[in-house]
Amino acid sequence: MVKRASAASVLLYTAPAFVIMGMVVIYPFIYNIFVSLSNMSLAHFRDWRLTGIGNYLSVLTDHTFWYFLFKTLLWTVLNVFFHVSIGVFLALLLNKDVRGRTFFRTLLILPWAVPQYITALTWRGMFNAEYGAVNLFLENTFGLQIPWLSTEWGAFTACLITNIWLGFPFMMIVALGALQSISDSYYEAAEIEGANAWQKFWNITLPLLKPVMVPAITLGVIWTFNNFNVVWLVSNGGEPSDTTHILVSWVYKAAFTYFRLGYAAAFSMVIFVLLFVFSWRFIRRTHATENVYG
């Protein structure tokens, strides 16, 4: 009787979550699958019909997909690399007993605390060829004037710099939390054994950071892979020539600028599969969800 009542309670308490998940995740997901198999577009919005896997074929045979996949991978790898490197480096510095630690910690979190779109638009202004602070500095110091936003790789670099600025505080906070949970006794024992600073970092700090950093990196990869805002706002919707895109920004453009809705739905399904496979394999290979002490 007690068991039945408790099962009913569990069902009752979890039902709202299931209903909401069904409405905002499961239903749109299934609907998206249908749209991806249809000819839905600006001209066939109300009278769309299922047309088979044509959209998937056109996604996978279009060089645009492979080119933006390459750019997305490059974007993700570079961003996550710099986020983690800068974040862990700063966390190690802040974990020491330095003067003004609270002040620096607050200061370094600031890029994260400012709304992303404000940061992105501010950086876009700073990269302006005529009036931007970056070019004014480069011109006055080195006599250089870089057309950041009007060339493909200039715009990509501008987006990258903006996102590195935005992303390192998260990794820094995560790493700092992990560092503070490492017991001093490990370092004291290593000290007695005669370990140097590098050995302590490599053999104690890094392994104990791993269980915290791996899920953070996984999240970082997914967020960066899907980071629409920065790319869209800094490059003004993929300029120049629709070359400054990652997969998600291109999907958005295909769907809501070009209204190629069936194609965009198929494209988004392909992105979903890519991320799903990555996350699943990454977590399995790194044993990220397992207890490091166990």
Add this chain to the structure above:
Amino acid sequence: MCRKPVLYLFTIVLISAGCIEKADKKIVVWTSTRPVEREAVQTRMNTFAKNYPGYRFILLFYAPEELRTNYIVSALAGKGPALVHCASDFIGPFSELEVIRPMEDLFSETFLDSFIVDPVPANTVFRGHLYQIADRVGNHLCLVYNKKYLEKPPATFAQLIDWGKRFVQEKGSGYYALAWNYTEPAFAVPFIGGYGGWIIDDRFHPTLDTEPVIKAARLIYDLANRDKIMPAECDYETANALFLDGRAAMIINGPWSWGTYINSGMNIGLARIPKIDETGLWPTPTVFPMGYCMNINLTRDEAEIAAGLIGYLTAPDIQLEFARKYNLLPSRKSVLADSSLWQNPLFRGAMEQMMVGRPMPVNTEMRWIWDAMRPAYQGIFTNQITPEKAGGAMQSLAEKLIEENRN
């Protein structure tokens, strides 16, 4: 037991909320006009609201692209504003998606006859239905020049280039003869007309792989890269800032911008974009009205109130005031004939340019043509593609988008 009062209270709150919602009806208008214009329109809407005590009349701003996308999304969901104030080229996609309502049943013949039809029809009729009542016409690009640098504008491009080179040499680095948002295809279209071409034919087929398109792109590319009288990187904001700072002697821009220049104390003149020497033709900016479209989801009562609001906001006295204050070209015959407006040289300049412009086609194909032009056209300025090859690339993408959407 003790839960019951809470339940009753919750029910009462829900019912009251419903009542409040009913009493607080709204007529919302979305627009992308400038803040000064919005303020004036909202003031007029507040006056109009006195006739409808149960309603609130609200004006909301969206940037043009956001306005288009957000309106489509919300209207498809059965919501959205009562009226959307936009350029006439939004009508193709809006009517294709059936998100705007034909309005011929809401306005009298006399009312409709009071709007201009020449040189461009102010109100937009598409596929036999009236979809937009205009509060202004024109919205076309003109040559705006700073009288501090030029007393008379150049009449041909050869003159412009010649003068521009001397100006840049004299002023030095950071100064330009001309600036405009030339990487945006819509801002390049006048030159295609200047070379005797156009971007679409009568059967709504793109005409982008043509000599005029290639020559127009080549001319613009050369102005920046060969003659160096324009900045190598220039979006709308940069061009505007350069002109306002006095670092660009001329700009190609539309009527929405002139007020800003005048208010900042600049002594400006308006003229036609100079003639193309090779053809002897004037460049042909696209001329299009802006006005109000009505949401398909309105009830009959709401549609009638919204139609009343359109009539009020496009009334001759308001148009005359807006034409005087904001240099807008009116859509009513009586206002366009007002002699006081013709004494203003800016008004005359804009009208002169409009006479050689071409009406903007409103069919949906134009949407795909603009979208198809952008990648290859912008690629010219990043040296990814030559103007000669860009024409073909634009054409094939336009054909692909049209085919993909139509089939």
